[in-house]
Amino acid sequence: MFTLVERLPDETVRLTPLARDDGGILVPGDPTTVASRAFADTVRQRESEATRWVWDDTARWYPQLLDEGVLVERCVDLRLCHAILRASSSTVGSRIHEAPRGPYDGPQAAPVDRTALFVVEPESLPDPLAEFLLQREAVEASPHRGALELLLTAESTGALIAAEMRHRGIPWSVTRHDELLVEALGPRPATGERPTLMNGALSEVRAALNAPELNPDSPTELMRALQRAGLPVASTRQWELKRYEHPAIEPLLRYKKMARLLAANGWGWLDTWVVGGRFRPDYVPAAAATGRWGTSGGGALQLPKAIRGAVVADPDWTLVVADASQLEPRILTALARDPAMARAGAGDLYEGIVASGAVATRAEAKVAMLGAMYGATSGDGGRLMPRLTRAFPRAIAFVEEAARTGERGGVVSTLLGRSSPRPGTDVPPEMAVSVGADGRAWGRFTRNFVVQGTAAEWALCWMGALRRALLARYGSGLSAPHLVFFLHDEVVVHTPAAHAAEVAALVSDAATEAGRLLFGDAPVRFPVTVATVTSYSEAK
């Protein structure tokens, strides 16, 4: 039922099967050892037995297997599961709960360059068998075992998906990207030079500010020049600059836009990150405390809308782009079991809030909901809070309770049992300070944690269900539809055009399945907007 693998100092791999005895206790069987080279074939053979692979860190094992054409259906990622179980309020009293930091608390392994002449596979983290048994002990003794099991499975499957998406890569048109850059910036200049359109904007700025030597990339220099020109700015941020009328402002904002595009996703980025028509970000599951993913290198989760046109399906393939509409407010609705908000969410949730009479416009509904989930105290969000509280008392009480717990220094948890860090532990020092100085900041964090974290769980279940459906329907061959991108509440599937309509239906079905997995038959819908497109920029 489980096969635990570990890489030994002599570079062989030890496989230990684990099964339950008559009393239901998990017992390790006799280990076998294979040469590192033969490992992929061993996994290929045993996949038919539907075992669950147990390993220290998916990023250390799976890329190599994928390179050798082996797809794994299920796994346990000990590092990711450790982080959940150690902090979870659902494991209080177990040995793993609040254990001191150890080797399983480290960061995800960095990707290895497999094109290198010598590829050295790192040794496993120490004693994975003991770690696994410690984890099982905590899960099986938990009063919330079912939820925890689902969370650990979803988290581990997410790690598989992260490696698979990196392996396949996002289909990227270098030609199209270059065209977009030329359109926005002018032809590619020599390295270190500014493109022509940027130089044009810069000349206008310098003339308008009467500062012929101005370096626009230096905030201090820029701020002084603006002040000399009579603009009492306190910073050089766009939102502040926008408030002033001055001939320098428009070209300056235009310059800043271009500078950002060039620095973040210009030709240098293209050279570094797109190889063989594919962009392969290093996804990092649970990079955020809430369980949200991050990426490392390439900024994949911040792909500006301006260059999404470069994401282009292969010939005769298309992209099925889907995003979960108003995910976080719907998650809050389900968590709080708020019947009024569930009614409002029958169609477009924000229109539903308007129809309930709580606010006047869709824009107000959106700002008010964001304010409720983030803890707005002033501005439009804060102003609308009382009206929202009157219309949806249960939903608002739910986030208020999470906020008060945080303000007291307490721990909150997601639906499935991921718990917030305690103030002062495992958090950046400046956050720890702000808790002492101002508990309200921590309250805003815990308020948002329960919603954002449960939304992340929903998204993991969505992707996991979709992956399973795609594998069952199309298999794992090179011409099968496959996930290529994930962005918090949005997925992109790259598929042969002929399957697009069917894939779109599977994506929607998977969203419904995720809702049922988390919330049973609660009357909350999780609609997804699906678009079948050639290029990512055509979606939405």
Add this chain to the structure above:
DNA sequence: CACTGATGCGCG
């Protein structure tokens, strides 16, 4: 020179 923190901005 290398490193660190602040600034600014992209995404959800």
Add this chain to the structure above:
DNA sequence: AAAGCGCGCATCAGTG
């Protein structure tokens, strides 16, 4: 100086 959460990255500014 963004009201209000979560991130990553490039660049500048200041320090050792």
